[in-house]
Amino acid sequence: MSTVETPTAHTVAASCSEYSEFCLPNDANMLGNMLGGHMMHLVDLCGAIAAMRHSRCIVVTASVDYMTFLHPVKIGSLVRLKSQVNRVFRTSMEVGVKVWVEDLHTGGVKHTSSAYLTFVGLDAAQRRVVLPQIIPESEEEKRRYDEAGERRAYRLAQKERFKAQC
Secondary structure (H helix, E strand, O other), rough: EEEEEOOEEEHHHHHEEEEEEEEEEEEEEEEEEHHHHHHHHHHHHHHHHHHHHOOOOOOEEEEEEOOOOOOOOOOOOEEEEEEEEEEEOEEEEEEEEEEEEEEOOOOOOEEEEEEEEEEEEEEEOOOOOOOEEEEEEEHHHHHHHHHHHHHHHHEEEEEEHHHHOO
C-alpha cells in the first residue's frame, strides 16, 4: 500500500476535541449503567474527531490500548469526553481520550474512563497518508508526547509477539 505525502505541522491544541452525550435507557444495562461497549463507541468517536481535526483526512482506528471503567455512568447522567493527539509517527497517531460523568442535578463530576487509541490516516483511495507532525507546547503535552513513544514501542513489540503466535 503506498502513502501520500502531506507536509506541515499543527499544535496539540489545534486537535483538542470535546464531545458530550446523555446516558439514555437504550444505552444502559439492566442495572441502569451505561454499557461498556457504548462507552467505547463514544471514546472512538471523540478520538476520531481529534485525529481528523489534526490530519484533515479520513481516519480509521488501528488499536485501543486499554480502557479503564472507574465509575458507573447512570441513566440521565451527562458523559463528557475530551481528546487530543498526543503524538504522530508517520501514517499513524496516538490520541488520548478522557471521560467524565456529570450529575446535572448535583453538579458532581467524576473521571470515569481513559483510553489511548491509534488512528491511521487514509486518502480517498484508502491509501495511508503521511500525517502532519504534532507540536507539543506545554510541559504536559511534552510529557504525553514522550509517553506516547514508549506506548508505541510496547504496542509494536506486542504486535510482533502476536504475529509469532499465529
